[in-house]
Amino acid sequence: MSETVTFIHAADLHLGAPFRGLRALSPTWADRLVEAIPEAYDRLVAAAIDRACDFVVIAGDIFDAARPSYRDFSHFVRGLQKLADAGIPVYFCTGNHDPYTSWQASYAELPANVRMFPADAPGYFVYERGGLPLVLLGGRGYYSQSVAPGDDIADGITRAAAEAACGVRAPFAVGVLHTGLDVDPTKAPVDPRQLAAAGMDYWALGHIHEARLDDPADPRIAFSGCIQGRDINETGARGCLAVTLEEGRANRAEFVPLASVVWQKLAVDVSACATVADVHDAIMRALFAANGTAQCEEMVARVTLVGATPLHDLLADPKVISDVRDEVNEGYPVFFCDALIDRTRAPHDRAALRREGLFPQVLLDQADAAAADEAGAVAYVQDEFLKAGLQLPAHVIRDIASLQQQAADALLDELDGGRDER
Numbered sequence: 001m002s003e004t005v006t007f008i009h010a011a012d013l014h015l016g017a018p019f020r021g022l023r024a025l026s027p028t029w030a031d032r033l034v035e036a037i038p039e040a041y042d043r044l045v046a047a048a049i050d051r052a053c054d055f056v057v058i059a060g061d062i063f064d065a066a067r068p069s070y071r072d073f074s075h076f077v078r079g080l081q082k083l084a085d086a087g088i089p090v091y092f093c094t095g096n097h098d099p100y101t102s103w104q105a106s107y108a109e110l111p112a113n114v115r116m117f118p119a120d121a122p123g124y125f126v127y128e129r130g131g132l133p134l135v136l137l138g139g140r141g142y143y144s145q146s147v148a149p150g151d152d153i154a155d156g157i158t159r160a161a162a163e164a165a166c167g168v169r170a171p172f173a174v175g176v177l178h179t180g181l182d183v184d185p186t187k188a189p190v191d192p193r194q195l196a197a198a199g200m201d202y203w204a205l206g207h208i209h210e211a212r213l214d215d216p217a218d219p220r221i222a223f224s225g226c227i228q229g230r231d232i233n234e235t236g237a238r239g240c241l242a243v244t245l246e247e248g249r250a251n252r253a254e255f256v257p258l259a260s261v262v263w264q265k266l267a268v269d270v271s272a273c274a275t276v277a278d279v280h281d282a283i284m285r286a287l288f289a290a291n292g293t294a295q296c297e298e299m300v301a302r303v304t305l306v307g308a309t310p311l312h313d314l315l316a317d318p319k320v321i322s323d324v325r326d327e328v329n330e331g332y333p334v335f336f337c338d339a340l341i342d343r344t345r346a347p348h349d350r351a352a353l354r355r356e357g358l359f360p361q362v363l364l365d366q367a368d369a370a371a372a373d374e375a376g377a378v379a380y381v382q383d384e385f386l387k388a389g390l391q392l393p394a395h396v397i398r399d400i401a402s403l404q405q406q407a408a409d410a411l412l413d414e415l416d417g418g419r420d421e422r
């Protein structure tokens, strides 16, 4: 019979993160976000219990600060206790934010279901089912914030070492580390080839705040990402991975969204807007569209207005922009726009460019000539696609006139010194 094990892989909880930047903009939302992290952690605990998974792995950065508050520590322990009550063991290591050297062990004892990997050397545990070893776990915590360069945090952590240390063999072996891998060379970097050669079935890693799987079809080395974005640089859904290992089958890792507030950066094209009220509507539509894809209920969005519009001069007025932002924020309480940025431009004044003569005039004349010969333009594009071995999409032929217009606009943008920032 082939064995199966399922577990939750989480990391980078960052309990206690302060959301400093937001407080000046909106105390309400700063308070809301302070609650969002413990809430996401509660969802993590609930996800493990609802799925009746075998165990939970947390790969470091449980706390945002090296010396967390007692309140945050207690909240962490309460979640562990819920998992203990449900019979779910937890294996965790420390990260660079909450290194082993500053772990506040005197705050509270951890429940008996919890195992912490040591940080000065590799540590190993056995997960048993029905009295038989099912999974060997090997890992090591982050020791101090100043890990010596050349210190290899993964050194010696192999399946063979886990078997030797535990004195048993098991169907599965899982590695746990807080490492920059080959993504962040400043935080205990490890060569992924070294991990791949260690004989582990799966490496549950922490530190990179975005979910990253080496192979989505058969993940063996993975970051689960943080459970709740902390600022505008951590956009999109955040959560954990529900991992299934099965003998004779590819590994599976399902992303489980946990963040209760999602950050987004949105570019809203307002070139079709006739009025400022239309701009407001376009922003709202973009917020709703982004919210649908992010699987969240609440969202902090940074919105950049782009496109060529006769409203450009009006939108350049900071008062108009701040009024629109206020209206957006009053309109729907679960969305918060932390900044509304105007990157629109005035439409090209073709008549003026022609009067100026010089290169833009030559370009516009060429564009006019091309526009007058639609059949020639289609033949040209067909030829280019043929040369590239690509099939020409039908809409290109249908929309050739408007595409020519867009191409001329894009060239004029370039002549103007750059494109819209996105």
Ligand SMILES: [Mn+2]
Pocket (backbone or CB within 6 Å): 012, 061, 095, 097, 207, 208, 209
């Ligand atoms: Mn982190």
